[in-house]
Amino acid sequence: MSTTRPAPADPAAEPAAAPAPGVASSSAGVVGTPAATSRPGAQSRVRRLRRGVRRRVVRTRRIARRLGARALHAWRSSLHVRIGAITMVVAGTVVVIVSMVLFSQIRDQLLSVKRQAAVDQAQAGVLYAQSEVAGIATGDAASVRSTLDRTVKQLKERGGPAGDFDVVMVYRSGDTERPAPSRRFVYPAIPAELRADVASGGQFSQYAMVPDATDELRPTLLIGAPVPTDAAAPERIELYYAFPLDQEEESLSLIRSTVVISGIALTLFVVGIGVLVTRLVVDPVRRAAGTAQRLAEGQLEERMTVRGEDDLARLATSFNAMADSLQRQITQLEGLSQLQQRFTSDVSHELRTPLTTVQMAAEILYESRGDFPAQVARSAELLHTELDRFESLLTDLLEISRYDAGVAVLDWEPTDLGALVRRVTAGMSALAERHGCELTVTGPDEEVIAEVDARRVERILRNLVGNAIEHGAGRPVEVSWAANRTAAAVTVRDHGVGLSSAEAQHVFDRFWRADPSRVRTVGGSGLGLSISLEDARLHGGWLQVWGQPGAGAQFRLTVPLTAGADLTSSPLPLRPAVGRRALGAR
Known part of the structure; x- marks a missing residue:
């Protein structure tokens, strides 16, 4: 029985004697100075450490987002990746389930065989121990000890089909126990539950962790049983067998490794088959897509190669027939x-x-x-x-x-768009007066210089302003222009009958009129907006329209400031502010 002794006094742990008040104040002053001076340096190091950790976290998040974006793009764009991933997940799940079931059955079978052999050996050992202790002198402790040691040694030498084992015999007389183990570290590791079960009578078994000679815990099968003695005697003898499961653990480890390697190989094999089959199907589809793209680009003589007589060959034949028909048409x-x-x-x-x-x-x-x-x-x-x-x-x-x-070609020249807009509105003022319409012109004070064909841009603006006056129902027509670093835009806004979304899709068609019954007062040919759209495209610009029935319409012309530049945005909105507020109110 172990006892706990009080720990010896540690001189370093003894509280220091309280110094004199003068000494304490002097010491505090000396010690406090370096602490105060070193605290800012420690705080700066902590801040640097935090910034470093924060930068690493941000960098890790960026890398994770980048990898996630790449994985998502690969998932969406590649059928091989999707089928390979799905096949791997399904095959891996099936292999894991089958492997777990198979490994569980092998383990149970292996332990069952081990346990049955151990039980048979323990029963034989109980019979042998009964014959050996039949004439034991219960009152002589030395006789009991020698008999138990001799019996344990003989049982150990007898061996058995269950493999390596240890034997423990326990002689109980009242509250006194005399254990006789084959190795001393086995008896303390026997669980109390197993001892209690054996003490109640009958043979019992239990799995437990028992240390070996190096104090390393090993899985062990413990079997205990009472040794029959004279029923009138108060003494009891118990016999315990400890069968280490090292061999079974090695076998299960080998089986586990084999199952894992086989499962991984089988999964990769199934994934390879899936990817191969997918490639056999997808490659002709990719070739068909490439051929279709070249056909769309104008290479009408492109055809697919027909190989064999299977479904893919029939697909190629049908595709070629479709291409021939499209080429003829x-x-x-x-x-x-x-x-x-x-x-x-x-x-x-x-x-x-x-x-x-x-x-x-x-x-x-x-x-x-x-x-x-x-x-x-x-x-x-x-x-x-x-x-x-x-x-x-x-x-x-x-x-x-x-x-x-x-x-059609353009005659590029630097042109002041503001002066051009004012010239067009001045020329259309007489038409506006005849319709009782007021022309309003707004724009920046500084010049807006763009490299355009002034004649074509002026024709576009005349068409837009003329149509706005004719369809404005006598209400004001607003002409605005603006520019940013790369583009210039002109908008023409009327408040007349407006356009529906269906009409806006056809407003630039040749000879199209929103209301055929309306009398044309400007005298146009019906080709003005079509020509304006072609003029805008020739400049590399945009000509767009917005309209709502009863709320009027707005046309926007956007051209690049530099000839040949690409447009990315327009300095003026296509939808007027009133239209945006009305749409938001709905």
Whole structure:
């Protein structure tokens, strides 16, 4: 029985004697000075450490986000990655479950065989020990000790089918125990529960951790049973067997390693098969996608290679047939388009000569209309007006034919957009007065210089302002311009009938009119917005429209300040502020 002794006094732990007041104050002053001076340095080191930790955390988060983004991109863009990952997860799950079940069954079977052999050996040992202790002298302690030691030694020498083991015999007489172990460290490791069960009678077994000669705990199967003696004697003898499970643990470790390696190899094998099968299916699809992309780029002679007679070969055959059909149709459409363009151009040119002759005759009639009767004079005026409109239509048709033929070019020159806007609005002021419409012009005070074709930009603005006046229902028309570092923009806002979303999609179509029953007062050809859109595209710019029924419409022209530059944004919003507030109120 161990006892706890009080620890010896530690001289260093003894409280120091209280110094004199004068000495204490002097010591405090000497010691406090370096502490005060070293505290800022310690705080600075802590701050540097915190900053370093914070930087590492931020760097780790960035790396994690980058890896996560790459993994997500690979997952979304690669069918190989998705199928490989799904196959690995499914195969790994199945392999883990099967391996766990298989390993559990092997372990249970191995331990069951070990336990059965140990039980048989313990029963044989109990019979042998009963014969050895039958004539034990219970009152002689030396006789009891020698008998127990001899029996333990003989049981140890007998061996058995369960492998290596240790034996412990315990002689109980009242509260006195006399253990006789084959090795001294075995008996203290026997659990109290097992001792209590054996003391109650019967054979019992239990798994426990028992130290070996090096005090290292080993899994051990313990079997205990009472040794039958004279029923009238108060003494009891118990026999315990300790069977180390080292061999079984090594076997299970080897089996576990084999199962893990086999599971990993099987999973990788299944994933490889899945990726290979996926590649066999995906590669033709990728080739088809590449061929389709080249077809979309205009390489109409591209075709897929047909190999074999399987489903993929039928896919390639069908794809090639579709490509042949598309090539024929596109060729026919190109021919019809070229024929239409040539027809429009030829007709426009051919009509020039008779139109000039008719215009000269109409001009003479128009100038002499005062000598004619009222009806004839009115006819001369209508003829003069319609011939002017016919000439405008021919001019627009010739311009469209140039765009269709791809021969339209720009005459770049630095242009002040503010002066250009003011010139256009001044020229449209008479039309605005006839419609009872007020033109409002706003823009920055400084010059906005852009490299544009001034004639084409002026034509775009005339079309936009004219349409705004015609569809503005007499309400004010607002023209604004602004610029940023890379682009300039002009907006034309009216408050008339407006446009629906469906109408806004067709507003730039040729000869399209939102309301066919509306009388055209400006005298346009129906090609103005189409030509304006082509002019904007030729500049590398944007021509966009916003509209709401009853709230008016706004057109925005955006062009780069430098010729050939790419647009990324516009300095003016497409949707006016009133439209944004009304939309938000809804």
